[in-house]
Amino acid sequence: MRDVDYAVFEHRKELFKIEGVNRGLKTEEEHLEILDKTGHWSREEEEKYQRLLTEINNLRKTNDNVFLESQRKRIQERIKEREQELIDVGKNRNLIPVTTAETFAQEKLSSFIIRFCLYKTPELDEKIYDQERFNNLDLEDIKILNDIYSESSLLFTHKNIHRIACLGVFINSFMIVQ
Numbered sequence: 001m002r003d004v005d006y007a008v009f010e011h012r013k014e015l016f017k018i019e020g021v022n023r024g025l026k027t028e029e030e031h032l033e034i035l036d037k038t039g040h041w042s043r044e045e046e047e048k049y050q051r052l053l054t055e056i057n058n059l060r061k062t063n064d065n066v067f068l069e070s071q072r073k074r075i076q077e078r079i080k081e082r083e084q085e086l087i088d089v090g091k092n093r094n095l096i097p098v099t100t101a102e103t104f105a106q107e108k109l110s111s112f113i114i115r116f117c118l119y120k121t122p123e124l125d126e127k128i129y130d131q132e133r134f135n136n137l138d139l140e141d142i143k144i145l146n147d148i149y150s151e152s153s154l155l156f157t158h159k160n161i162h163r164i165a166c167l168g169v170f171i172n173s174f175m176i177v178q
Contacts (some may be wrong), residue, residue: 005116009109020101028100041093049093053088086122096169114149 026034035041049063056079063075111134118128129137137145 009113012112013105013109016105016112017101019108020099020104023104025099025101025104028102031098031100035078040095045089045093049086049089052082052089056082056086110146114142117149118145150164 017027032041032043032046036043036046056062059075059082061080063079066072066075115127115129115131115134120126120128
């Protein structure tokens with residue numbers, strides 16, 4: 001995918017969020033305010049939750065860039081500790097599953113990306129589904145498409161991307177063809 005595609009996805013996500021709000025869904029911020037007012041979740045708990053999310057993401061990025069196995073192992077242990085702490089802290093936050101405008105937008109975007117990535121031919125000249133036909137698929141068909149998409153994405157692990165990035169230009173082109 002190109003940078004332009006990612007820009008299209010971000011734009012679509014914003015449109016889907018607006019659609020969710022127009023359908024009456026609360027935003028994440030509004031939902032958190034309700035939880036705070038009812039005493040189920042405080043701003044301090046949310047700040048701690050967000051700090052843990054940020055720390056976990058930063059640890060994962062650091063782990064991807066560390067070459068020594070001993071350092072990697074310590075970072076992975078810290079990630080596991082922080083993830084468990086996040087689960088413990090977030091129990092009340094996620095006690096009642098609520099679809100917010102943001103989660104609605106993410107779900108719609110996932111479907112959009114799947115439709116965007118499926119083509120009839122290896123030349124990528126014709127999409128399998130137009131918007132109308134995709135909208136008429138039943139949930140079982142969408143689940144099957146999601147499984148196919150997920151399976152095809154497994155090749156794009158951090159390890160494989162790093163391997164390709166470390167190779168020379170000629171070898172990169174050669175391996176991409178393979």
